[in-house]
Amino acid sequence: MIDTHMHADARSSEDFELMFQSGIDTAITCSYYPYRIPHEMILLNHLNRILELDTARARQYGLDLKVALGIHPTNSSINPESIFKQLYRWIDEKQIVAIGEIGLEDLTESEIDIFKKQLDIASETDSKVIIHTPRKNKPEVLKVILDIIPQHIDEKQAVIDHINQDVVNQAIDTDCMLGLTVQPQKMDKFEAISLLDEYGFDKFLLNSDISNKPSDPLSVPKTVRELKRQGYGKSDVEKVACKNAVEFFSL
Numbered sequence: 001m002i003d004t005h006m007h008a009d010a011r012s013s014e015d016f017e018l019m020f021q022s023g024i025d026t027a028i029t030c031s032y033y034p035y036r037i038p039h040e041m042i043l044l045n046h047l048n049r050i051l052e053l054d055t056a057r058a059r060q061y062g063l064d065l066k067v068a069l070g071i072h073p074t075n076s077s078i079n080p081e082s083i084f085k086q087l088y089r090w091i092d093e094k095q096i097v098a099i100g101e102i103g104l105e106d107l108t109e110s111e112i113d114i115f116k117k118q119l120d121i122a123s124e125t126d127s128k129v130i131i132h133t134p135r136k137n138k139p140e141v142l143k144v145i146l147d148i149i150p151q152h153i154d155e156k157q158a159v160i161d162h163i164n165q166d167v168v169n170q171a172i173d174t175d176c177m178l179g180l181t182v183q184p185q186k187m188d189k190f191e192a193i194s195l196l197d198e199y200g201f202d203k204f205l206l207n208s209d210i211s212n213k214p215s216d217p218l219s220v221p222k223t224v225r226e227l228k229r230q231g232y233g234k235s236d237v238e239k240v241a242c243k244n245a246v247e248f249f250s251l
C-alpha cells in the first residue's frame with residue numbers, strides 16, 4: 001500500500017513502525033512548516049530536514065519515504081527565490097517525486113504568485129505537483145486553482161488533494177488526479193468509499209495527511225481493508241491502494 005500524502009516531520013517512529021506493519025510500504029511526505037517563517041533559511045532547513053533526516057528515520061522501520069518539496073501556501077510570506085533554485089536542483093538529482101504540497105489557502109497575491117511559479121517549474125522540468133485545497137472556502141479556492149492550472153501546466157501532471165463530496169463535481173471532469181484524505185476532521189473511510197463507488201477508482205489516490213493536526217496513521221490501510229470487506233473487486237482496490245500512485249508518481 002502507498003500513503004500518498006503525509007507529513008513525516010511531525011510524526012513519531014512509532015507511527016512509521018505501525019504503518020509498515022499494517023502494510024504500507026511507501027509513503028510520500030510533503031512540506032509544510034506549521035509556524036512563522038521569519039527568513040527563508042528556516043523553510044530551506046525544514047525542506048532539507050525532510051529529505052535527509054525523516055527519510056532515514058522512516059527507513060529504520062522499513063517504510064520507504066518518498067519526498068515532495070515546495071512552498072506550502074501558508075508558508076508564502078517569504079522571499080521564494082532561493083527555494084525555487086533548490087527545487088531545480090532536487091528535481092535534477094531525482095531527490096523528489098513531486099513539487100508539493102503547493103496550492104492556495106487565503107488567495108493572497110503572494111500565494112498566487114508562488115503557486116504559479118511552482119507550476120511553471122514543474123511544467124519546465126516535467127515534474128508532478130501535489131496541490132493542497134484548504135479546509136475553509138474549499139469550493140471558492142478550488143475554482144481559482146482550476147482556473148490557474150491549465151494556464152501553467154498539463155493537468156495530467158497534477159493531483160488535487162483533499163477532495164471531498166462538496167467539491168468533487170468541480171474537479172472530476174479535469175485530467176487531474178484527485179486525492180482523498182481520510183483524516184479526522186476531514187473525511188472518514190465511508191465517505192471516501194462512497195466517492196470511489198460513485199466516480200470509479202481510476203482518478204483517485206488515497207492518503208492520511210498525518211501531520212501536527214488530529215490524524216490516523218492507519219487511515220489508508222483501514223480504508224483499503226474496508227473496501228475489501230465490502231466486496232469491491234481486487235483490481236479496483238489495488239488501483240487506490242497502490243497502482244494509481246505507482247503510475248502517477250513513477251514510483
Ligand SMILES: [Zn+2]
Pocket residue numbers: 005006007030032101209211
Ligand atoms: Zn498535507
